[in-house]
Amino acid sequence: MTRDAAIARAEAYFDTGRFRQDLARRVAMPTESQNPERASVLVSYLEDEMKPALEQLGFRCRTLEVGRWPFLFAEREDDPDRPTVFGYGHGDVIRGLDEGWSEGLSPWSLTERGDRWYGRGVVDNKGQHSINIAALTAVLESRGKLGFNAKYLIEMGEEMGSPGLRELCARERDLFRADVLIASDGPRLSASRPTVFLGSRGGVTFDLWIDARKGGHHSGNWGGLLSDPAIQLAHAIASVVGPTGQIRIPEWVPGEIPANVRRVLADCEVESDSDGPAIDPGWGEPGLTPAEKVFGWCSFTVLAYAAGTEDAGERHPAACLGAMPAAFRGRYRLARGAAGSAPPPRPPWFRHRADRPVARRGLPCHPARPGSSLGPMDGRLDRGDNGKEAGHPAQSRRLAAERHLLGNP
């Protein structure tokens, strides 16, 4: 009955407070991968926390590097005839944002409140890999072997988009060879039912921007004359995604969800926790169930959106000044469903420049100045300045106004 014994050990690990102790120590390490000042903490998490924990279980550990990013690789051989299970986790967390936590809570201190534990990384991903390492421990203590060969990789840059992970996997192809990969990261469907994903949703993040001109200009004097980059980019977004979140670019979505994927998803219910958001039934691809939308399809998200003028790197919203915004920036994310066709790594206008798909979809082809992610601009809206539109009525009116202002009619 080694299975029962292993489960009893795992329960005891939790009940005696040892799991909480281990997790609290790991949470207390501010492993913010987005903060360059934490580089030494990232190394220390691997050297001082992960290595001892895995070495105690008979793993051989080594640190691999790609650029400035450290990766811990651990390996334990049980029986060469048995399959190899590859485990994955990440020890980094997003920024702590200490000021944003409720009274009495801190990102770097595991705190119990009600039936919950608070602290950065508890649910992503220190909790998960701590549980997995504890599970290996419980099995080893119960029967002296795992029954499979184990490999484990812990990266420290996942929250930065896993820099170097792809290169590392290509470089260490033989070292990482395994029969199954178990990556305990990402969402679960329900707290009461274990979730196993057989694929992972990928994402492509990109910025779109138009820097139309320097400074803000009063809409009373310039409205209708100066292009508005915020409006132009709003149209760009509207060409990508409809008013209810449906992606409008056929190449960015799968042609259909395969029948076997539909069958598996039929049994999955997407729940949100008591404090989670309510699902908007009318959002996304019409005709799909919530599980199909999130696991079998692609989605497009605007992560940030700002318009205004920029002084010394500081952005001022233009609207409150009644001024024409000078610049617009947005950050977008395209998520790819498990059954999704591979979306292009970049949106079409990056590949085809501004003249083709953008023009076809009624997007601005001619933002005022060259500073735009939409492609090369010819400056045509910058009336008369480049001589192209000399003779335009606005040009002669402007020249007249200038002469008048200069007292030189």
Ligand SMILES: [Zn+2]
């Ligand atoms: Zn994660």
